Amino acid sequence: MKAAVITQYGQVRDVVRVADAPVPAVGPQDVLIEVRAAGVNPVDHLIVKGFMSADALAGPVVIGNELAGVVSKVGAEVTRFAVGDEVFSRVDPRVGGAFAEYAAVDQSLVAAKPAALTFEEAASLPLVALTALQALTEQSDVRAGTRVLIHGAAGGVGSAAVQIAKTLGAEIVATASADTVDLVRELGADRVIDYRAEKFDEVVSDVDVVLDTIGGETQERSFGVLKTGGTLVSTIPIADAEAKKARWNVEARSFFMHPDGEQLAHLAGLVEAGQLRPIVEMVFPLDEAAAALQKVERGGARGKTVIAVRA
Incomplete structure (x- = not known):
């Protein structure tokens, strides 16, 4: 072959x-x-x-x-x-x-x-949708009324996360580039921030969950927008995670998704229901x-x- x-x-x-x-x-x-x-x-x-x-x-x-x-x-x-x-x-x-x-x-x-x-x-x-699902339901507890900030919302994980968070009833704030703002809004984000035009940490606060797919400075600045007791979930390693958790009084978790056929079947159901594309x-x-x-x-x-x- x-x-x-x-x-x-x-x-x-x-x-x-x-x-x-x-x-x-x-x-x-x-x-x-x-x-x-x-x-x-x-x-x-x-x-x-x-x-x-x-x-x-x-x-x-x-x-x-x-x-x-x-x-x-x-x-x-x-x-x-x-x-x-x-x-x-x-x-x-x-x-x-x-x-x-x-x-x-x-x-x-x-x-x-x-x-x-x-x-x-x-x-x-499979990889991006499972990552998004596990970030929102295993690494955090997103449900109706949860305020979620999703970085990189036009990318693979981000675009899936916006749609899945919507099915969970979350209020969704997302960051994206100017040319993808309309797409991310169409996917279900309640507010989309052009990260080149606005600094998200100057216009967003009191977030329950941040999903970080970017790392670096974006990850660092994300701690300041979380509520006390909130959770930052990242697909990028978090440097000095314990110190940051203590400083901001939040949870901070980096993870790599695990394959799961049953979860994939659930995601297929969302596709068939028109809730995930x-x-x-x-x-x-x-x-x-x-x-x-x-x-x-x-x-x-x-x-x-x-x-x-x-x-």
């Missing part, structure tokens, strides 16, 4: 190549998915650079962390899916393998693809996987970048 692989860590342009790779073996709990499309995320180029592992590579590794496709084979103990099912998945991060024509995924990490979505749209959702910015063919990764590496996304594995 054709796949995007690395044999060593390094810069995307130097180490990512598309090559022949063996079709993965199918374990008893696995479904073999004929991949139609795969989503691209910042974690992918960090993996390529070796930031996520201290171990040297023993051989070629197929990269990629989320996909949509059609089940082509099932393991002996699989009960949830059958050959021909259209599915999507955030794959096991220890395994990867989404940027390929076939991927073997444990059935517990797979859900039925929403019928309303194309494969490209479905492939763009993917935002796909650009689609690359598999042969241009390195270019897709470099696009994400540059940042400034309006939604997601996707690789079309099969036409």
Whole structure:
């Protein structure tokens, strides 16, 4: 099969190549998915650079962390899916393998693809939507009346978080660039701040939850807008977290999402109900996987970048 692989860590342009790779073996709990499309995320180029592992590579590794496709084979103990099912998945991060024509995924990490979505749209959702859902419901407790500030609200995680927070009944304040303000408002934000025109910490206060996908100065300034007892949840590590929690009398948590097929099925239900829609910015063919990764590496996304594995 054709796949995007690395044999060593390094810069995307130097180490990512598309090559022949063996079709993965199918374990008893696995479904073999004929991949139609795969989503691209910042974690992918960090993996390529070796930031996520201290171990040297023993051989070629197929990269990629989320996909949509059609089940082509099932393991002996699989009960949830059958050959021909259209599915999507955030794959096991220890395994990867989404940027390929076939991927073997444990059935517990797979859900039925929403019928309303194309494969490209479905492939763009698992990682970012699961991150958003877990940030709002596991790392914090967003519910009706909760005041939430979402940074980077036009990006992959941010755009999903705005929509999911809306389903939870939250009051949503969001930061975005001027050219995406209308999009973020359309997704459900009650107030959208153009971060280049206004400093959010000068116009926002008494927030229950901040979802930070930016880090750096944005993360630092976010502590000052939280209520006493509020929670900052970040996908970026928080330096001196304990000291900041004590200073501001708040909770501060950084986390990395975990794949979960049941949660993914819940998100599929939101899609079917018209409460969650993917935002796909650009689609690359598999042969241009390195270019897709470099696009994400540059940042400034309006939604997601996707690789079309099969036409």
